[in-house]
Amino acid sequence: MAIQKVKENVFSVGVKHWDRRLFDELVPLPDGTTYNSYLVEGSDKVALIETVDPETLNDLFENLKTHNVTKIDYVIVNHAEQDHSGGIPAVLAEYPEAKVVTNDKCRKMLIDLLNISEDKFLVVKNEETLSLGDKTLQFLLTPWVHWPETMVTYLKEDNILFSCDFLGSHFVSSELFVKNEAKVYQSAKRYYAEIMMPFRKKIIGHLQKLENLKIDIIAPSHGQVYDNPKMILDAYKDWTSDNVKNEVVIPYISMHGSTKKMVEYLTDALIKRDIVVKPFNLTVTDIGELAIELVDACTIVIASPTVLTGPHPSVVYASALANILKPKAKFATVIGSFGWGGKMVEKIVGMLGNLKVELLSTVMVKGFPKENDFRALDNLADEIFEKHKSLNI
Numbered sequence: 001m002a003i004q005k006v007k008e009n010v011f012s013v014g015v016k017h018w019d020r021r022l023f024d025e026l027v028p029l030p031d032g033t034t035y036n037s038y039l040v041e042g043s044d045k046v047a048l049i050e051t052v053d054p055e056t057l058n059d060l061f062e063n064l065k066t067h068n069v070t071k072i073d074y075v076i077v078n079h080a081e082q083d084h085s086g087g088i089p090a091v092l093a094e095y096p097e098a099k100v101v102t103n104d105k106c107r108k109m110l111i112d113l114l115n116i117s118e119d120k121f122l123v124v125k126n127e128e129t130l131s132l133g134d135k136t137l138q139f140l141l142t143p144w145v146h147w148p149e150t151m152v153t154y155l156k157e158d159n160i161l162f163s164c165d166f167l168g169s170h171f172v173s174s175e176l177f178v179k180n181e182a183k184v185y186q187s188a189k190r191y192y193a194e195i196m197m198p199f200r201k202k203i204i205g206h207l208q209k210l211e212n213l214k215i216d217i218i219a220p221s222h223g224q225v226y227d228n229p230k231m232i233l234d235a236y237k238d239w240t241s242d243n244v245k246n247e248v249v250i251p252y253i254s255m256h257g258s259t260k261k262m263v264e265y266l267t268d269a270l271i272k273r274d275i276v277v278k279p280f281n282l283t284v285t286d287i288g289e290l291a292i293e294l295v296d297a298c299t300i301v302i303a304s305p306t307v308l309t310g311p312h313p314s315v316v317y318a319s320a321l322a323n324i325l326k327p328k329a330k331f332a333t334v335i336g337s338f339g340w341g342g343k344m345v346e347k348i349v350g351m352l353g354n355l356k357v358e359l360l361s362t363v364m365v366k367g368f369p370k371e372n373d374f375r376a377l378d379n380l381a382d383e384i385f386e387k388h389k390s391l392n393i
């Protein structure tokens, strides 16, 4: 474990979880993750910003002990999810004088989730400040990044924004600050796609609010600390904008080769039209990679064989995921194959209700695709080309 200095009297005392590979039993973590906790030592008071996942509490306590922390006045809680808040009861037991500082919505959630006693809270409102002596914390409510109670904390004198999940990444490194921006960009994009994308419109508003602050450092609660905040703020502006790219994402399954042949043909047809294509064979796909590509794609083509009367269950999963992640794609369609019937197209389309997409022509093939089926796929590629052209992408 390591204590790393962020700035004078501001330290990272959280935990690096190098080998964690799954989050929420759902999200793959190819690069591990961190539960960042920050100690801010003012001239009068000491604040701990977030705790850690309960599984790693011993490491947090070891860091606090190593740093000779004998007193914590405030535990600042930006978010109630247990990978940050789960350590609060143990921290309060160790530092009984500490007050939990959070907004009212988060307070209620912490009581529900962790059974924290009512008298432990100091409730703050939007833009309220808390003095630590020579350092001042300001709290800004930023709901839905990614729960309704989320807020961020700004350390005024040092221009540090503690953003919790917002702007973070599931990435672990021995280095505190981002060095490899390209690598962290990709991890942060994966994080955005999996966690934040459903709240794209809300995030646009939060980013605008942040423009009023002078921010030198962004210290999230997952991943490395940004000493070039522009990098992540610009990336978020791009990902959350309405702009889509000239890209088609094709999540697919094929059981006996018919759907695969269709996907291969359509992929080639789109390449010939200078469209970027990302086919994902769902039997070997890291679902996070698919989510990343959904961030920018203009069109989603879902491809499946018919299993009994509907889509393949892996395609059901991918469709459900796309629906809850709410990517900004403008167009979607379904292609696939069947042996004797079924309602595969209707079932997939019925699962995409959250997407604000125009549905393009579907192509369904009985058995293996034949000449007229390939012409239909050519027509679909033409249709996609024209639709993308109409958006000037």
Ligand code: FEO
Pocket (backbone or CB within 6 Å): 079, 081, 082, 083, 084, 146, 165, 221, 222
């Ligand atoms: Fe990292 Fe939403 O918790």
